[in-house]
Structure formats: C-alpha cells, structure tokens
Amino acid sequence: SQQGEEDPQALSIQEGENATMNCSYKTSINNLQWYRQNSGRGLVHLILIRSNEREKHSGRLRVTLDTSKKSSSLLITASRAADTASYFCATVDRGSTLGRLYFGRGTQLTVWP
C-alpha cells in the first residue's frame, strides 16, 4: 500500500526557476527519502531526512520535514532541463525492523529550456 502522496502530480517550469514538490504521509516515520526517476529508468536516491531533523541540503536540493503536519517538501533551486524527471517520496515507518519503503505516486517535473 502507498503511504506518501506527492503534490502536485505534475509541475512545469522554465529553466532557472525553483521547483517545489510536497509530500504528505499518514504514519509515524523513522525517516523520509526522496528519489528521482528518469523516464523508463530505475530510481536514484537523492536525500534522506530523519524524523528528528527539520531541514537538509544537498547541492541544489533542499528538503524540509514537519512531523507535526506529517509533510515534507523538496525544493530544487535554479532548475535545469536535465532535472526533468519524476520525483518520489518514500517513508520508513518508526519502529520498522524491516526498513521497507512506502512510495507515493510521484510528481512529474518538466523543466523547459
């Protein structure tokens, strides 16, 4: 079953603009992860944020986590055409001994040159 829900389902922007994607989830989590998928390819891990963290940065990526609202956001700054892809959030339940991920349906980001 799916846990996260990304919003919006699709996002279209110009190069140089910032892209913000949101993820909401339902249970208490150990951590939340963001993945990227280029069309017809496997997923690539972008960033992991633990439940006791509020913000994390990696290059042009900024992730925030609000456990009181059960939500996270992924910000891509100064977007490029090569950022065009689907972005998924995935959660690991608190107390999980299996570490399995629950994925949302994803946000399709299109960056126009």
Place this chain on the structure above:
Amino acid sequence: DGGITQSPKYLFRKEGQNVTLSCEQNLNHDAMYWYRQDPGQGLRLIYYSQIVNDFQKGDIAEGYSVSREKKESFPLTVTSAQKNPTAFYLCASSTRAGAGNNEQFFGPGTRLTVL
C-alpha cells in the same frame, strides 16, 4: 563497477507462460526487493529478502515467486497466475534491512509486456 543489474530490459510473454526476471548486485547488500510500477503510479512491493534463503511477501505477491539462493541474486518469476502482468519491474538492494536509515539502490528495470 559496483551496481545492480537487471535483465532483460524488455520482455515479451504470451499468456499462460511463466517468465523469470533476473536481478544481480555486487554491492554486498543483504536486502533485496522487487517492485512493480504501473503508468502514473508509485512503486508497489512484490517480495523482499533480508538474507539468503529467506524472503517475505510484499503487498502484491499473488502470481509471483522468488528465490534467494545467493546473496548476489534475487530472481523474480511471473507466473501464469498473475492476471495483469504487463508492467515495469524494478529490483533494488540495500544494506541491512533493519537499519531503517538505508537508502535503496535500484536497477534499470525490466519492461514486461504480455501479448
């Protein structure tokens, strides 16, 4: 190069046939996973394995079978009992599954089409 590979990239099957999708990793990961992805959908877990000779059903295991005889390999068989097998199949691996803070590494996927 370290990584996770899947073969074949494209697979066509006639109704009533069983097919096996290959997944191999040389990352020395204990845990391996099989997911199914349908258009516009997220990933749904079919089976996962934490150690050799052990595996558990995920959310949509009906019509699928797996084996884990070697740490490096986790093949998935799509049986004729799977009613709607046309989909994109992704294999992933990670370090010790119970760690909870482990990212998953994905293969390039196999696109299965039933004719």
